Amino acid sequence: MTTTTDATDPTADPFGEGSPLAHAARWTVLGACFHVVSDSAALLALAAQACASLPAHRFGAVAPMFHVELRLGAPRDTVYALPPRVRTQAGAGVLCGVMDAANHVVVSPGQRRALVSVSADMLERHPYHVRYELMEFALYLLAARGQDLVPLHGACFGFGGRGVLVLGPTGAGKSTLALHALLEGLDFVAEDGVFVEPKTMRATGLANYLHVRDDALHWAEGAPHRWLASSPVILRRSGVAKREADLRIGPGRLATAPLDLAAVVMLSDQPASGPARRSLPRDEAVARLHADQPYAAGQPHWQRFVDGAVERGVYRLDRQAHPRDALRALRPLLDADAAVA
Incomplete structure (x- = not known):
């Protein structure tokens, strides 16, 4: 028996692991090298507002490497005059900052990795909060926990x-x-x-x-x-x-x-x-x-x-x-x- 899998079937990839991350950049800031990848040119451009064209600070001869994924979700009908405050939690070696179900950041200091998830409507209407409270949240946690910084x-x-x-x-x-x-x-x-x-x-x-x-x-x-x-x-x-x-x-x-x-x-x-x-x-x-x-x-x-x-x-x-x-x-x-x- 031969079976085929529909690539568009959400049950084939329920976590979205197969979605391409075609946009990438690398910045050395906060003493470390951050390799940032995204499925959205707009999200990566927002990250560049935080990290690009800054002096390459290092504490040692070789800067440690951290990896950050930026993923863009579908737009929603929810309209915020001001986005919800980030709620934090931790467990199983990961740190989380959650605005809502579609906008959150997950940081794994042990793996030197972070995931930032952003909905299209939040990116369009509240880019400052996305950059400052989600993207920089990930950078700061990785840099501090990964390099024993205060x-x-x-x-x-x-x-x-x-x-x-x-x-x-x-x-x-x-x-x-x-x-x-x-x-x-x-x-x-x-x-x-x-x-x-x-x-x-x-x-x-x-x-x-x-x-x-x-x-x-x-x-x-x-x-x-x-x-x-x-x-x-x-x-x-x-x-x-x-x-x-x-x-x-x-x-x-x-x-x-x-x-x-x-x-x-x-x-x-x-x-x-x-x-x-x-x-x-x-x-x-x-x-x-x-x-x-x-x-x-x-x-x-x-x-x-x-x-x-x-x-x-x-x-x-x-x-x-x-x-x-x-x-x-x-x-x-x-x-x-x-x-x-």
Whole structure:
């Protein structure tokens, strides 16, 4: 008896494993090489917005390889004013982030692989959330878990191979300070997510976009102001509207390699009433770092990062009258020959 199988029969390939992934690209970011394949040119183009034309940061001579699949599903009738928040879960060695049944990401750090599934309607109507909350979710998890990096919500910039890690609560001014560091010609690593190799205390990140509110635009003049003002507006989950300015076409320099952290700076939203910057004693520094970074504090290499941060110095920086004053207070930390108070 001879039987034939209809290639269009969904029961022949219920998981879609046979669908071709004809589009591919490779980018070296976050210390690793990401091989990204997709069945959609549009999805791969969106991934390029996150990864293309960035400095190839590496922690070693050979960058580890990770594989990411981007798969596009059929459009649906569901219309979201704002996509559902990503719900996370883990088990059996995989990590998941789920918006809904058609839009989710599955990451297997052990296999160094991730799958991002996106419906056509979500790609068309909410590309920012697809890129930021699904694609970058996969990149960040693979890079951090696959290289034993500590993931931090903060900013990083510096010069001469040395950097400062800037942490602090929402509204403390991290983005505005990062903008001024860029305008002052410092080497830029990241404004939102920073990843630190704890054994060397070197920091990397995706230097793709800067997110600032319109009230920060008055700090810039001329071409930088035009760059910010012409950037699209995105709505963050907090409800705050921000300009998303592409750092690859703007002013300033992107750090060509991970920066060696010289110090960690905790921004305060309190106006300065004394010295702009003060060193924190160990116990206070440890407590503040833990409170500021609850997710990172639960990761395996947190204690080694904390020890490295305290060794280099953890500082509190109160709010200054002008961001330029804050940068002036930080610059001695980046000077290898300066006596740091």
